[in-house]
Amino acid sequence: MATSKTKKPAPATSPAEAPIVSPTTVTLDALARELGPADGAFAARTYAGIPEEDLVAEGTRIDSQSLIDDAPHFVASARRILGSLSGSQRAKVRMPDALLPLLVAEAGRLQAMKRAHDAEATEAAGARAAxxxxxxxxxxxxxxxxxxxxxxxxxxxxxxxxxxxxxxxxxxxxxxxxxxxxxxxxxxxxxxxxxxxxxxxxxxxxxxxxxxxxxxxxxxxxxxxxxxxVQVAAGRRVTQRALDLQDGRVAIVIEKILRAFRAARRVDGTILVPELNKAAWMFEARSGSAGKKAPPPGQKPPPAGSGAQGDAPPVPVTEETTPILGADG
Known part of the structure; x- marks a missing residue:
């Protein structure tokens, strides 16, 4: 007698649980081509009123390469999340469309500056060795x-x-x-x-x-x-200060994007927050019960008072670290 086999239904997968885009599948150059150039007027408004010294100070907190490596996946993650939201959910993420192209443009500029800076350092090291x-x-x-x-x-x-x-x-x-x-x-x-x-x-x-x-x-x-x-003159085309300044510009835009998604998530727990990897520690807010989280080896430590909050279901926030400069814009 033949026995019938009942096929078990596949577990339901909500749009929010779809696989995250691999960081190796997207690049800043590809994103720049797809999103187009940044809005110059919007960029000027974004950084207006923020002293250069404050941008530099913010940039010294993190290694440039961490921001460069995280930016493509972060933007791809944000776009995937936005694409999965309903109209009413999208309205909760109060973030201008010009913000993602601005982040891609600023991160692309940082990448070019970092390459030039590293090339100059290598050239100077070779000259010193000679x-x-x-x-x-x-x-x-x-x-x-x-x-x-x-x-x-x-x-x-x-x-x-x-x-x-x-x-x-x-x-x-x-x-x-x-x-x-x-x-x-x-x-x-x-x-x-x-x-x-x-x-x-x-x-x-x-x-x-x-x-x-x-x-x-x-x-x-x-x-x-x-x-x-004979002394080897230090490279002056891209100084460390200029690199720190650009780090600060990138960090501000990332924080603005995170703030918009986190605010939406507190209202609707099904809305995810774009993912960071190496630079995550710099942008993690903390609740009153959360403990401190140390940066990964080789990273600059965050200042006292910064902590961690992942993408777990929202909890009432009783205390929050001082935001990145310009994050309330």
């Missing part, structure tokens, strides 16, 4: 020439006359001390030649420590000093 190699080479050459000169003088003048040389030759524990020792040897050679131009001067020439040697010692001393004095 200078170090040149410095070591100059020191080796200087020490080698000094030692050859010393032994040549000993052969030419004899051990008894080397006491003064020992006194002036110095050490080679720094470029400056080596340079001074080389110049002192050059001066000794020149003075010895002048004091006895007949015999000593000829002996010095016989052993290769005469006038040409003195000139070479001075030239080597100048090279040692020159390499040591």
């Amino acid at each position: 200078l170090e190699v040149q410095g070591r080479s100059a020191m080796r050459d200087g020490i080698g020439e000094r030692d050859l000169c010393y032994d040549g003088l000993r052969n030419a003048l004899g051990a008894r006359r080397m006491a003064r040389v020992d006194a002036v030759v110095g050490r080679a524990d720094s470029p400056e001390s080596l340079a001074k020792g080389l110049e002192a040897l050059a001066s000794f050679i020149e003075e010895t030649r002048r004091a006895d131009p007949a015999q000593d001067a000829q002996l010095l020439e016989d052993y290769g420590v005469g006038a040409d040697c003195a000139a070479s010692l001075r030239a080597t001393a100048q090279r040692v000093r020159g390499v040591a004095s």
Whole structure:
């Protein structure tokens, strides 16, 4: 007898439970093409009245790369949530349409600035490494020439006359001390030649420590000093301050978006909040019962008083951290 199998119905899935867009499936460039350019007048209104110093201070709280990495998924998540809402639900998310394109534009600018800043840092590090190699080479050459000169003088003048040389030759524990020792040897050679131009001067020439040697010692001393004095100029196309300022601009827009969704969620618990990953700790509000949450390793810690509130069902808020600058706009 055949047995019938009853097919179990698949569990119902609400629109709010649909899979979250993977952060690897969307980029800032793709979003910029889809959303179009930011509204310049709206951007000016958004940042009006916020002092630059306050933007910089806000930007120093978090690493630029965290904002860059989170922004595409955050925008995609916000768009997916908005697309799943009914008309009445969408009305509860009081956020202008121009805010998401503004975030994409500001995050895209931050990404370009970060790349330029990192490239400059890499270039400067390479230049410093090259200078170090040149410095070591100059020191080796200087020490080698000094030692050859010393032994040549000993052969030419004899051990008894080397006491003064020992006194002036110095050490080679720094470029400056080596340079001074080389110049002192050059001066000794020149003075010895002048004091006895007949015999000593000829002996010095016989052993290769005469006038040409003195000139070479001075030239080597100048090279040692020159390499040591060269400094690598810091890159100025994108300064750290400029990067922090742009971090602050991005952070303000993210906070405005989060505030709009969180306010809607407190009224309607089925409305989700867009997701952040690396930068989440910076934007987490706390209720009176929530504990503190430390930032992930390598992140700048939030100031005292910041805490955590995830996307769990809403609870009455009894205390909230100071908002990001401009978040009430």
